[in-house]
Amino acid sequence: MPLTANPSFSTITLSRQTQAIIHADAIINNFEYLNGLAPESQSMVVIKADAYGHGAVNIAQILKGIAPAFAVAITEEAIKLRQAGIDAPLVVLEGPHQQEECVQARDENLILVVHDSQQLDWIRNMTPERPPVIWLKIDTGMHRLGMTPADAARALHQYRDILTTDCVLLTHMACADDLENTATRQQLETFNTLAASAGLGVSIANSPATLGWPDTHGTWNRIGLGVFGSDPIHAADYQARLQPAMTLSASVIALREVKAGDAVGYGEYWRARQDSLIATVGVGYADGYPRHCPNGTPVIIRGQRAPLAGRVSMDMLTVDVTDIAGIQVGDMVELWGEQLRIEEVAACANTISYELMTRVSPRVPRIVRHR
Ligand SMILES: Cc1ncc(COP(=O)(O)O)c(C=O)c1O
Incomplete structure (x- = not known):
């Protein structure tokens, strides 16, 4: 199979079948669902x-003309999108890390979220050149990034020459995935007190807040995980609406029979209780499949669940396929995706779906599929 999706492998015409299919229709469905939950807001992805x-350029292209803006963490990510021809509004969530980035941001028409006065000074020092648009990040309780509400109120006055009416006040929720946690209400109250006197646009909600906390819907919501089809709140209703946007799959590259009592893989981590059939699958932790997944973690082969048997190794993993009829070398195996929710695999690895998605390595070709 030719691998045109990954330029670094463009000269190789035949390879293992390991791939991440990116489902364009699922991404559009999920965006429209989340956006529809907040009819008074605009949703940036x-x-x-x-x-x-999933590939930032892929997603920006899939959502071109559908999503009104995108957010990235750092300036470099925004510049790469511009170089790939993405001309949508781009918000840089951590703002500039170095003074030079302010000029780049202005030249590339980026929106900078600033969280301290040094960043504001850098931008002010650019004048009389036109400064980039600035949004202001407020720490309302997450205690990770942002000005205290008191400092923000002072900054709005002190830097009023560069904090124009385009400025949006932004905060981030620490516990929105827990619908019982009162911290979200407290954060919202703190934020609203400042916002009421500022008279500017506001941006609060991430995916869990968009799903579960309608009071947090602002001028702009910032949705990530939900667009990629994973439900941060773990509610059956949402899982029915959010369609997995990535299917990670690989093929069976070897089959072997083992005898009762035989061990499989590093450290003899799995031992056969009966004579068994073991499939070796061409994906490992160097591809982003978590090494922490224990024996029993499900994969899908021929539409059926089969359990991991043995430690995940760098390029391969092993599965007990004794109960899967007709299995052959070359059969495709789904590690997560349309038939197996990523949240379930993440729970087996004692982590969250955010981590699994972001760790799929560059070695795995991303193939965008439109149904
Ligand atoms: C500041 C900020 N806003 C929004 C998001 C999107 O969150 P989610 O993926 O839960 O929608 C993130 C993600 O970590 C973030 O750091």
């Missing part, structure tokens, strides 16, 4: 970390 592993 967060495509930092290469769109959570």
Whole structure:
């Protein structure tokens, strides 16, 4: 199969079948669903970390003319999108890390989210050149990034020459994925007190807040995970509406019979209780499949679940396929995606779907599929 999707492998015409299919229709469906939950807001799609592993350029192209703006974490990510011809509004969530980035941001028409006065000074020092558009990040309780509400109120006055009416006040919720947690209400109250006196646009909601906390819907919502089809709240209703946007799959590259009592893989981590059939699959932790997945973690082969048997190694993993009839070398195996939710695999690895998605390595070709 020719691998045109990954330029670094363009001279190779035949390879293993390991791939991440990116489902364009699922991405559009998920965006429209989340956007529809907040009819008074605009929804920007967060495509930092290469769109959570889906390919930032892929996602910006799929959502061209559908999503009104995108957000990235750092300036370099925004510049790469511009170089790929993405001309949509781009918000840089961490703002400039170096003074030079302010000029780049202005030249590339980026919106900078600033969180401290040094960044504001850098931007002011650019004048009399036209400064980039600035949004202001407020720390309302997450205690990761942002000005205190008191400092922000002072900055709005002190830097009023560069904080124009385009400025949007932004905050980030620490616990929006937990619908019982009162911290979200407290953060919202703190934020609203400042916002009421500022008279500017506001941006609060991420995916869980968009799904579960309508009071957080602002001028702009910032949605990432939900667009990629994973439900941060773990509610059956949402899982029915959000369609997986990535299917990670690989093929069976070897089959072997083992006897009862035989061990499989590093450290003899799995031992056969009965005579068994083991499939070796061409994907490992160097591709982003978590090494922490224990024996029993499901994969899908021939439409059926089969359990991992043995430690995940760098380029391969092993599965007990004793109960799968007719299995052959070359059969495709789904590690997560349309038939197996990524949240379930993440739980087996004792992590979250955000981490699994973002760790799919550059070695895995991303193939965009339109149904
Ligand atoms: C500041 C900020 N806003 C929005 C998002 C998007 O969050 P989610 O993927 O939960 O929608 C993130 C992601 O981590 C973020 O850091």
